[in-house]
Amino acid sequence: MKIISKQDFDAFINALIQDESLDVEGVKAKGDKFVFGPLDTATELRLDYDVTILPPKKYFLPQYETMMHFDISTGKATAPAMDTKKVIVGVHPYDLIAIQQMDKYFFDTNVDDIYLQKRKNSLLIGVMPAKASEKAFYGDLMKNAGTPELHFDLMVTDLGVLYAVLPGTPEGAQLLSRATSRDAQPQEIEAAKNKRQEAIDRATRGLKVGPKAWHSLLSNNYMSSIWKEMADQCLACGSCTLVCPTCFCYDVNDEVGLDLNTGVRTRTWDGCLLRDFTKVAPGEIFREDIVERYRHRINRKGKYLPESMGFVACVGCGRCSSQCVPDIADPVNLINKLAEATMDTIPDTNMGHVPEKSDLGIIASDSLYIPRTATIRRMMKLTKTETFFEIGLDDGQPLGHVPGQFVEVSIYGVGEAPISVSSPPGGNTFQLIVRNVGDLTNKLHSLSEGDKIGIRGPFGTGFDTEGMRGKNILFIGGGLGIVPMRSLIKYVLNNRADYGKVMILYGCKDPSELLFKDEISQWENTPGVEMHRTVDTCAEGENWDGQVGVITTIMPMVTFDPLNTIAVVVGPPIMYRFVNRDLLNMGMPEENIIVSLERRMKCGVGKCGHCQINGIYVCKEGPVFNYKDIKDEPEAFS
Amino acid sequence: MKPKVAFFDFASCEGCQLQVVNLEEAILDVLALVDIVSFREAMKEHSDDYDIAIIEGSIARPIDIDRIKKIREQASILITIGACAHLGGVQRLGNQWDAEANKVEVYERHPGSEITKGDSNPYFAQIKHRAVSEIVKVDAAIPGCPIDSNEFGKVLVALLTGKKLPIPDYPVCVECKKNENICVFETGGFCMGPVARAGCGAPCPTHGGECEACRGYVDHPHTQAHGEVLKKYGLSPDDIMTKRTMYNYRDFEDKGGD
Amino acid sequence: MGEININVEHLTRVEGHGNIVLNAKDGTVEFVQWQVSEAPRFFESFVRGRPYNELSHITSRICGICSIGHSLASLKATEAAMGIQITEQTQILRRLAIHAENLQSHVLHVGYLVAPDLLGAPSVVPLASSHTDAVLKIVGLHRLANEFSNLVCGRTVHPVSLIVGGFSHIPSEKQLKEIRQKWVDAIPDVVAVAEIVLSLAHKLPNFTRETEFIALTADDEYAIYDGDIGSTDGGRWPVAEYLDITNEFVVPHSTAKYTKHKRESYMVGALARFNLNYDKMGPLAKEWAGKFGLQPVNHNPFMNNVAQLVEIVHSIEDTLAQIDKLLEMGVNVNERPKYEVKAGRGVGAVDVPRGILFHDYTYDDKGVCVKANCIIPTNQNHNNINLDFQAIAPTLLNLPEKEIELTLEMLVRAYDPCISCSTHYLDVQWKR
Incomplete structure (x- = not known):
């Protein structure tokens, strides 16, 4: 630990500001509040602040961020130029914890290279809070948290007339060498330690249940009436999520210039309190009621991210509660309310709110977001709204997918959409069947053979073809559900000897919507395949030789040994409840039912947050699920 | 063929058309995309042969209703700009009173005011402010008082490229x-x-x-x-x-x- | 020589809707009239019942192009009604706000709306390819003026930061220094544009009709924000006595009210300010007035275009001086107004791009508006335009119809009418 006089510290900051190779950002006053912003001089720096309006998250996941520049005519995209190296001065420990959480989230499984680049390109100078904001409760959260290791380059503690400065990284130490400083005396080290404890003790508001027990508390109270009571006052304005240092969800948009050719793909903060957050192209909204959205936010913090990431995504900054005008966002108030209403004991888990120290040495393999170029090899209109596409990647490589996976189809200037792969694995091309429902699919339908598109993926889990080996397979497809299912049907038929009896039940609205007519008659005539078709309605005089009625009406037409049969169910949200119920009634064990679910899979890589079913990221952990694993998620089939 | 665009204004402050002019240099990019065949605020050129009509202002009188209906017949796409066309504008507050009461308040204290009374003079007849969509079908409404210049550009791009309108539905x-x-x-x-x-x-x-x-x-x-x-x-x-x-x-x- | 029938409905390149009607037979003008057909919006009626702090936001919507001027006249009226004092910083910032609007509006008028007439083009659109360099300079100046008004007012069309008693958002010293430098750097472009206009100035008709000019006037400055009502016929009146000057009346061919003072009509705007306050202009502005041979009192309404150009130069000069004054005082970005809401009546006047503008409000003790009157510059000019028509029309009858029409249009356009605020439209109807 080093000691610097306040005057020398100002000189140090001014020297950094003068250094053209650095962009020095720090805490400044804005009216009677504080914000992080570019520093013109050290005198602007307000290390005595309580809390900033927005957290320093904005430097790593900015409000509006260019992901790439594109040129539609050439089909090329380039990453944005690297920013000047940032030094961010005055980050409080709770925000450092939040950044550590963000690191863990964006480095998990698929490393977000855009985030990583910004993160590596910044130095963090922390400071111990001199005062606590009215709503802060990081002190409550730190109880029983021990002394976790925080990631910072320098940590400043105000000792009155002097600053104690502790380097946390070699880069931090090197930066500090530019300042006039001396080694700290033992009593100064002790004083700094006391200041830290004082800072923590100041920010306590009587939280009755510590973060390690939030998971149990929330699990037990999912159906509590408190959610509705609070949500009735909620404006659904999204403020609580937008100011939160541990809300990471974002939306992606393509912006084309007036030349109709060049543009940028940007990402911008989104929030699960907003109505459109879960909206998919056909118009379905998966969390339509405010109460569902209100509950989701807190559950994501206290239950879902602990499950997937191992930490409670709240750092006690108090920003959400101070920004919520009806005053219903405060986690302390809500957790205490739930605790008061609950009769059960609330056991601790081992998941606190401080993840281990970040490893910035991590390497991002590829650009996560820039798509590979591909060419439409063949197009064929199937119905009024569906078109068949055969796609080849321009690098000549096979897609390398398994049945059930999806790709993100990208068209610069329009955007991206998740589309299931409909062909079986193998071959240098792959097939998509696309319904015209949104901007991307509309544009896709207007293209011609030979046109270029972008492809990211394959993403998500596929069907467990190994696990199904030796079993009978009952395919139950509704509407577009046949599309991902076709990949598996063809795979199974290509490997016919590995599987038992194959039964295919396929239903759609009316005969005109029937897909793969030729293939279906092939399947019908394949020995060992039992196929039944039904339509919801059939107009008088229409040519239809199948059944009429919803899909569950043809289920009794097949007989199978439920214990030795795997049911693969794919269809619109409404279908699952009835089909699964009937399967279970037929004696099929839960683990024999496989479903594939649709949600708003915007990024495809488990980052943007739109596709969550409760805590499950459908794009990453799905879209194929074993019914047994997902059935208890209240949002899965509701 | 570039689509032909015509601007028209009704009861308004014309600030939204000014916001289009306020695109500054980007106006030249707009001119590369579309042919502006009528923009009375900035151009003498005028043609009644247009594909896209851009309307500012609220619809107040029978003569205005006739005019907007004619424009709707000609235009294949009708876009409104600004709060007057979208909602009726601040002047819609005048609908709290009937037209005659408003005329009394505004004109009666001045000499010559008798000609404003009743409906005999079409300039002063049956004044009640309404949004354009209450009279004719509107294909796209760019809201705001005034509109945001950039949003105007974005909507134009979306219309020309067949995308959904980039107007958010969040607060x-x-x-x-x-x-x-x-x-x-x-x-x-x-x-x-x-x-x-x-x-x-x-x-x-x-x-x-x-x-x-x-x-x-x-x-x-x-x-x-x-x-x-x-x-x-x-x-x-x-x-x-x-x-x-x-x-x-x-x-x-x-x-x-x- | 037969009949001349000119009927220009919805005159172009002006703000608002107006018609020009001229009927002549055998060398005699039978009928000539300037008509205003804009739909009335009844601002003076529907502001009744609205709270005092909403008034400037509502009346700003009278006119998009002079929305800053309307906001300021409105705020001054409210402050006068409630006896609210404003600080020197606010005074200076408000002057900057008017300069910003003057610059933006005059550049638009001279550059986009008048230049095409002088260059024989129907609009600025073809000029973009034939006179690219000049057009880009004009666009650049327009953009800078908008950047300036965005900085001072929060937004250029319908300002946000102007509030009762002061400002809700104040630019920083750094921002003011930056915009100051940009104006210094823009002077060569202004000069270049002025040179072009000078080379074309001979195309402005040499027409003179003696009339009265009315504008704000003050002892120590080229009045735009503060002062008394002044007249080139002599006389000086406090703003509160505006009703004795304006004398509004209604005519059947206009939804906008007309005005007159001692003579049959009077004129307001850049030329009126120039004629009354020339001696308080900046040196560079005076130099340019000299180059155009513009001297007070000038009675050629076409010279209003030149007066606007000279005012562009003056506004830049005074902007630099006002910013310097502000920087010397030190900018307090946290200054916010304090006042008590009271009942009362107040009149506010400012001299905006198109001339002197009056707002007059009466409030009850809760600060709710119970009576309002707004007198808009273009309204005050309609009558003068009409009389100019009657004077100029007989002198034009030997010309081809197109040229008569163009001259009448140029005449109206010279006034830079903003008919949407006077209510609206230009339209020439012909009968020869």
């Missing part, structure tokens, strides 16, 4: 928070931001003002919760009504007024 709070503003309620103000449609970039709260919901409401405003907040911060029911009617007297009329 102004979203953009206000991203601008890192101090909440208007915290500064002692009263804000329509939580129910007002975003897309403007929240210029009013960003410059110390209150959001007045000039872009109308989001599709599903939580009006009741917002009313509770206004009450909690000290507004009387009458004050709340005043806040809500400045730009959204249309909503009040649509609900039958009470």
Whole structure:
């Protein structure tokens, strides 16, 4: 630990500001509040602040961020130029914890290279809070948290007339060498330690249940009436999520210039309190009621991210509660309310709110977001709204997918959409069947053979073809559900000897919507395949030789040994409840039912947050699920 | 063939057309995309052969109704710009009184005012301000008082490339928070931001003002919760009504007024 | 020589809707009239019942192009009604706001709306390819003026930061220094544009009709924000006595009200200010007035275009001086107004791009507006335009119809009418 006089510290900051190779950002006053912003001089720096309006998250996941520049005519995209190296001065420990959480989230499984680049390109100078904001409760959260290791380059503690400065990284130490400083005396080290404890003790508001027990508390109270009571006052304005240092969800948009050719793909903060957050192209909204959205936010913090990431995504900054005008966002108030209403004991888990120290040495393999170029090899209109596409990647490589996976189809200037792969694995091309429902699919339908598109993926889990080996397979497809299912049907038929009896039940609205007519008659005539078709309605005089009625009406037409049969169910949200119920009634064990679910899979890589079913990221952990694993998620089939 | 665009204005301040001019150099890019065949505020050239009609202003009199209907017949796409065309504008507040009462207040104290009475002079006949969509079908409404120049460009690009209109359905709070503003309620103000449609970039709260919901409401405003907040911060029911009617007297009329 | 029938409905390149009607037979003008057909919006009626702090936001919507001017006249009226004092910083910032609007509006008018007439083009659109360099300079100046008004007012069309008693958002010293430098750097472009206009100035008709000019006037400055009502016929009146000057009346062919003072009509705007306040202009502005041979009192309404150009130069000169004054005082970005809401009546006047503008409000003790009157510059000019028509029309009858029409249009356009605020439109109807 080093000691610097306040005057020398100002000189140090001014020297950094003068250094053209650095962009020095720090805490400044804005009216009677504080914000992080570019520093013109050290005198602007307000290390005595309580809390900033927005957290320093904005430097790593900015409000509006260019992901790439594109040129539609050439089909090329380039990453944005690297920013000047940032030094961010005055980050409080709770925000450092939040950044550590963000690191863990964006480095998990698929490393977000855009985030990583910004993160590596910044130095963090922390400071111990001199005062606590009215709503802060990081002190409550730190109880029983021990002394976790925080990631910072320098940590400043105000000792009155002097600053104690502790380097946390070699880069931090090197930066500090530019300042006039001396080694700290033992009593100064002790004083700094006391200041830290004082800072923590100041920010306590009587939280009755510590973060390690939030998971149990929330699990037990999912159906509590408190959610509705609070949500009735909620404006659904999204403020609580937008100011939160541990809300990471974002939306992606393509912006084309007036030349109709060049543009940028940007990402911008989104929030699960907003109505459109879960909206998919056909118009379905998966969390339509405010109460569902209100509950989701807190559950994501206290239950879902602990499950997937191992930490409670709240750092006690108090920003959400101070920004919520009806005053219903405060986690302390809500957790205490739930605790008061609950009769059960609330056991601790081992998941606190401080993840281990970040490893910035991590390497991002590829650009996560820039798509590979591909060419439409063949197009064929199937119905009024569906078109068949055969796609080849321009690098000549096979897609390398398994049945059930999806790709993100990208068209610069329009955007991206998740589309299931409909062909079986193998071959240098792959097939998509696309319904015209949104901007991307509309544009896709207007293209011609030979046109270029972008492809990211394959993403998500596929069907467990190994696990199904030796079993009978009952395919139950509704509407577009046949599309991902076709990949598996063809795979199974290509490997016919590995599987038992194959039964295919396929239903759609009316005969005109029937897909793969030729293939279906092939399947019908394949020995060992039992196929039944039904339509919801059939107009008088229409040519239809199948059944009429919803899909569950043809289920009794097949007989199978439920214990030795795997049911693969794919269809619109409404279908699952009835089909699964009937399967279970037929004696099929839960683990024999496989479903594939649709949600708003915007990024495809488990980052943007739109596709969550409760805590499950459908794009990453799905879209194929074993019914047994997902059935208890209240949002899965509701 | 470039689509032909014509601008028309009705009762308005013409600030939205000015916002189009305020695209500055980017206007030249717009001219590369479309042929502007009529823009009375800036051009003498005029043609009645157009594909896209861009309308500013509220529709007030029978002569205005006839004119907008003719424009609708000619145009394959009709876009409105601004709060007057979208909602009826601030002047819709005048609908609280009948036209004759308004004329008395504005003209009666001056010599010659007798010619304003009744409906005999078409300039002064049956004046009641309405949104364009209440008279003819509107294909796209760019909201705002005034419109945002950039949003105008974005809507034009979306229309020309067949994309959905890039007009958000979330409240102004979203953009206000991203601008890192101090909440208007915290500064002692009263804000329509939580129910007002975003897309403007929240210029009013960003410059110390209150959001007045000039872009109308989001599709599903939580009006009741917002009313509770206004009450909690000290507004009387009458004050709340005043806040809500400045730009959204249309909503009040649509609900039958009470 | 037969009949001349000119009927220009919805005159172009002006703001608002107006018609020009001229009927002549055998060398005699039978009928000539300037008509205003804009739909009335009844601002003076529907502001009744609205709270005082909403008034400037509502009346700003009278006119998009002079929305800053309307806001300021409105705020001054409210402050006068309630006896609210404003600080020196606010005074200076408000002057900057008017300069910003003057610059933006005059550049638009001279560059986009008048230049095409002088260059024989129907609009600025073809000029973009034939006179690219000049057009880009004009666009650049327009953009800078808008950047300036955005900085001071929060937004250029319908300002946000202007509030009762002061400002809700104040630019920082750094921002003011930056915009100051940009104006210094823009002077060569202004000069270049002025040179072009000078080379074309001979195309402005040499027409003179003696009339009265009315504008704000003050002892120590080229009045735009503060002062008394002044007249080139002599006399000086406090703003509160405006009703004795304006004398509004209604005519059947206009939804905008007309005005007159001692003579049959009077004129307001850049030429009126120039004629009354020339001696308080900046040196560079005076130099340019000299180059155009513009001297007070000038009675050629076409010279209003030149007066606007000279005012562009003056506004830049005074902007630099006002910013310097502000920087010397030190900018307090946290200054916010304090006042008490009271009942009362107040009149506010400012001299905006198109001339002197009056707002007059009466409030009850809760600060709710119970009575309002707004007198808009273009309204005050309609009558003068009409009389100019009657004077100029007989002198034009030997010309081809197209040229008569163009001259009448140029005449109206010279006034830079903003008919949407006076209510609206230009339209020439012909009968020869």
